[in-house]
Amino acid sequence: MTEAIRAAVFEELAAVGYARMSIEGIARRAGVGKTAVYRRWRSKLHLVLDLVSALAVQGLPTPDTGSLEGDLRLLYEVTSRALRHPVASQVIPDLQAEAARNPEMAAALQKALREGQHGVASGIVAQAVARGELRQGLAEGDEELALDLMSGPLYWRAVVVRGELPKGYLGALATATTAALKAL
Amino acid sequence: MTEAIRAAVFEELAAVGYARMSIEGIARRAGVGKTAVYRRWRSKLHLVLDLVSALAVQGLPTPDTGSLEGDLRLLYEVTSRALRHPVASQVIPDLQAEAARNPEMAAALQKALREGQHGVASGIVAQAVARGELRQGLAEGDEELALDLMSGPLYWRAVVVRGELPKGYLGALATATTAALKAL
Structure with missing residues (x-):
């Protein structure tokens, strides 16, 4: 039931x-x-908070392809499939709109984000640092910026612009984001 | 009245x-x-569509500081101030949520985006190409990706994560995004 x-x-x-x-x-x-x-x-509200928490816990495994660019590419493939799902593309903006005026919803989404998307992104950064692809000891602000650089563009395309992904998009995004992260 | x-x-x-x-x-x-x-x-619906169209037409002037990184820095300062305004941070997610199930709203927001944010971002890219900072003749898909790289991370931080901007954030974002665009 x-x-x-x-x-x-x-x-x-x-x-x-x-x-x-x-x-x-x-x-x-x-x-x-x-x-x-x-x-x-x-x-x-309590029903939806409960669902969001359950989704966050499921999480995603951190990709481990052997290179930062490969990990990003895989992350983007999984994420773009998830964001293309009609339920995700309608429900996510909706819960965000509610979060803008409902602190309980905002806190639940923050927590889901930290445990889900940001957990995976942090894992990818940590692996790249261990491999020597990114420099050790990013400043605290830079760590947050790294997560935004990894998550923002695809989200903007899928949820804000709501456009089709042009051919070769995910590969080029992984290349460009790798360059952005190396510049930190 | x-x-x-x-x-x-x-x-x-x-x-x-x-x-x-x-x-x-x-x-x-x-x-x-x-x-x-x-x-x-x-x-x-018609009232809000009318307002969104009026806002889009106002537009923003394209920054012209003499360098890609300087232009991005100025764009981010203006945008982050606008996104921090409580009306923007509550109204934007709300209209997007509506756009996910209302094609008229979606079309109005797309148009506002094209004429506003994307117009400015395209202007910045064109200036950087003219200066020789970015290569000429980005593939069509890359042009769209460039706009996403320029707009996505700050939007993700301000509207999705809804976090404070760490110290030095906007400057580091401009540096990282410049590197991302040069990798296209």
Whole structure:
């Protein structure tokens, strides 16, 4: 039953968005009564926070191809597939919009980001430092910048511009980002 | 009167978000009757589309400091100030969330992006090519990638991570992005 409710939340989020989503709509989509939902979660906020936390824990394995550029290339392939999924491309901007005015949602997304995307990106940087491809002892600010350089451009393309990826895009992105990281 | 309504739309968007915003709420905040709003705009969608188009036309002047790194640095200072404004940081994710399920909103945002941010970024690239800092004749896909490299990381930091900018961040970002663009 819980799995049916979780699936219904994702479908409902993608269809109508967080602000318009209701416990009634989720229950109807899951084929259960409203009380079955309220028995587990106090509100739609708590339901969605619970889902986001569960996703973050799953995480992604850190790529380990033997080079920084290869690791970035693999990261971008996995991430671009995930971002192309219609549920992701509708649900992520929606939860972010909610986070801009809801501190609990903002904290849950920060945590998911730290444990998910940023965990993998940090792992890739650590491997590159161990291989001697990046210099040791990036300043603290530079470490954060490194994560932004690794995550920002593909996110901008997939979620903000919402455009198709031109041919050869992911390879060129990995090359350019490698050069950016080496300049830190 | 129209200016009062425009200001009220921004305030209402920031306060409750697009999905929960109503013409009633806007009229109340602007201190006018509902009919005054409906006389000009058919719906809240049309009102917001009109505002987004007006913003895009304002545009930004292209920085021209004499070097690619200097131009990027200036672009980032202007952009980071704009993104830190509470209205921008709440309204942008909100309109994007709506764009994910509303093709008219998506088209208006695309157009605003092309005429605003991407216009400036393209101007910076063209100047760098003219100066000989970037090679002439980037492949078509590379031109799009260049815009993503220039816009993505700061957006990721300001709107997704929603973190403070560490000390020295914008200068280091300009240096790293210059290296990324030269690798194209």
